[in-house]
Amino acid sequence: MDFKNLKRSSMKKIILSLVVITVIITNGFSQAKKPTIMVVPSDVWCNQNGYMMEFDNQGTAVKIPNYKKAFQENADLLQVISAINGLMAERGFPLKNMESAIKTLESNSAEDAMMSSKESGMGASESPVDKLKAVAKADIIMQLSWTINTVGPKKSVTFNLQGLDSYTDKQVATATGTGDPSFTAELAVLLEEAVLSHIDNFNASLMTHFEDMFANGREVIIRIKKWDDWEEDLETEYGDDDTELSEIIEDWMMENTVQSRYNTTDATENMMLFEQVRIPMFYEKNEKQYPMDTRRFAKLLSKFLKKEPYLIVNKVTTKGLGRATIYLGGK
Amino acid sequence: MKIKSILKISSLMLFVLFSFVQTASAQKGKKKADKQTIAWRYELEAVATGVKGTYQIKTWTYSINVETAIEQAKKNAVHGIIFKGFPNNGRVQGQKPIARNASVYDENADFFKDFFKSGGGDYMKFVTLANNGQIAAGDRIKISKKEYKIGVVISVNVAELRKELESRGIIKGLSDGF
Numbered sequence: 001m002d003f004k005n006l007k008r009s010s011m012k013k014i015i016l017s018l019v020v021i022t023v024i025i026t027n028g029f030s031q032a033k034k035p036t037i038m039v040v041p042s043d044v045w046c047n048q049n050g051y052m053m054e055f056d057n058q059g060t061a062v063k064i065p066n067y068k069k070a071f072q073e074n075a076d077l078l079q080v081i082s083a084i085n086g087l088m089a090e091r092g093f094p095l096k097n098m099e100s101a102i103k104t105l106e107s108n109s110a111e112d113a114m115m116s117s118k119e120s121g122m123g124a125s126e127s128p129v130d131k132l133k134a135v136a137k138a139d140i141i142m143q144l145s146w147t148i149n150t151v152g153p154k155k156s157v158t159f160n161l162q163g164l165d166s167y168t169d170k171q172v173a174t175a176t177g178t179g180d181p182s183f184t185a186e187l188a189v190l191l192e193e194a195v196l197s198h199i200d201n202f203n204a205s206l207m208t209h210f211e212d213m214f215a216n217g218r219e220v221i222i223r224i225k226k227w228d229d230w231e232e233d234l235e236t237e238y239g240d241d242d243t244e245l246s247e248i249i250e251d252w253m254m255e256n257t258v259q260s261r262y263n264t265t266d267a268t269e270n271m272m273l274f275e276q277v278r279i280p281m282f283y284e285k286n287e288k289q290y291p292m293d294t295r296r297f298a299k300l301l302s303k304f305l306k307k308e309p310y311l312i313v314n315k316v317t318t319k320g321l322g323r324a325t326i327y328l329g330g331k
Numbered sequence: 332m333k334i335k336s337i338l339k340i341s342s343l344m345l346f347v348l349f350s351f352v353q354t355a356s357a358q359k360g361k362k363k364a365d366k367q368t369i370a371w372r373y374e375l376e377a378v379a380t381g382v383k384g385t386y387q388i389k390t391w392t393y394s395i396n397v398e399t400a401i402e403q404a405k406k407n408a409v410h411g412i413i414f415k416g417f418p419n420n421g422r423v424q425g426q427k428p429i430a431r432n433a434s435v436y437d438e439n440a441d442f443f444k445d446f447f448k449s450g451g452g453d454y455m456k457f458v459t460l461a462n463n464g465q466i467a468a469g470d471r472i473k474i475s476k477k478e479y480k481i482g483v484v485i486s487v488n489v490a491e492l493r494k495e496l497e498s499r500g501i502i503k504g505l506s507d508g509f
Contacts, residue, residue, distance in 0.1 A: 091505045198424060
């Protein structure tokens with residue numbers, strides 16, 4: 001009987017310590033924010049295959065890709081995207097599916113248009129900026145294009161896959177090449193072969209990008225702007241040593257970026273543009289680690305400017321994981 | 332009668348000695364080939380785009396006999412895919428190594444010692460000989476009195492190999508840290 005009690009109490013202790021260890025581990029090792037990736041057919045591919053729409057922009061004819069038409073009409077495109085999505089999911093990195101994202105946006109838009117408050121009958125508020133932002137987007141775009149080369153009866157496929165960072169506009173991964181020419185193989189087979197032979201090299205370069213991100217911080221863009229009606233500007237001086245606001249912001253960037261890595265690309269009395277800003281992957285709050293993104297990073301600067309001695313009211317807007325703008329002088 | 336028995340005993344002794352020498356030579360060949368694998372003395376060549384999740388490559392292995400070379404080629408293929416990668420061959424796409432840097436071997440020396448153990452190492456799970464291990468005439472090159480350079484076509488299940496190494500914590504997965 002005593003032995004049974006002893007066994008029970010030791011089991012309880014083991015379970016309790018396991019729970020404690022799990023809690024410590026969960027709190028101690030936070031996960032960084034995972035970038036979303038989406039395969040998008042390139043403008044060149046859309047143009048070559050006739051999936052463009054033209055509109056008149058104040059007298060100038062502008063051509064933009066018609067992705068919806070491409071997804072509805074081109075079975076090869078679906079096959080290639082499906083193969084890439086499948087292979088990426090196997091590597092533990094499921095992709096955002098562009099076709100579904102477009103459909104979701106359309107249904108959301110229809111739902112928003114129909115929605116009205118039960119009490120006042122008013123619709124959901126949407127600013128012009130909200131409307132502009134309602135497009136299918138991802139943090140990293142896998143821009144896809146292929147061309148079919150024909151030499152006599154032989155066919156081959158030139159395949160190009162580019163990984164583009166949506167915010168910094170940098171190419172972070174790539175895989176490109178021309179496959180073996182074939183007399184007999186169908187286009188679908190050649191395309192599948194192209195995906196299979198390029199995806200691992202693409203992922204290897206993507207991995208290099210992620211490793212660099214964990215070692216040197218996430219690269220983002222921060223913009224500072226001022227509202228027209230704000231009486232001060234970025235040349236306004238603060239403190240005993242009459243430091244200009246732009247200098248104060250630069251000092252803050254120097255202190256808060258990883259290894260003080262950032263570039264002041266542009267600076268005037270009305271705006272500042274910081275590029276290649278390396279923000280840490282995590283931040284600490286109440287002795288816990290949380291994943292950092294540009295919004296959180298910009299909020300830290302925003303709070304700094306709201307405090308004494310500056311007392312600058314400001315507004316933060318963001319674009320995905322990698323771009324933020326702080327508007328000074330009001331909300 | 333006496334001569335007959337002497338002949339019998341001596342032929343038996345000769346047979347035992349011959350088998351011993353052959354086994355010792357095979358062992359020596361394996362050991363030498365093992366050393367050459369670790370010293371990265373082999374070459375990989377892209378043959379064709381494999382089916383989903385596999386690479387089809389030709390492994391050029393150095394050995395004093397063909398049997399050892401065929402067995403060693405399997406080990407070299409897996410070793411090469413993890414640490415060396417292989418270049419483009421005409422229009423067949425080359426691939427980068429799975430391990431991000433060569434120090435992965437030294438950092439996990441005990442794991443790889445077991446993984447590449449001759450006759451039963453885990454590397455065997457990921458390789459298949461193409462064409463039943465048949466070697467084309469041009470792929471058997473005598474490079475010295477005692478040594479051959481032999482090209483064996485092998486299919487390696489890279490998807491499973493990568494998963495195994497990721498699950499053992501030897502290499503990082505694409506989504507690690509997120």
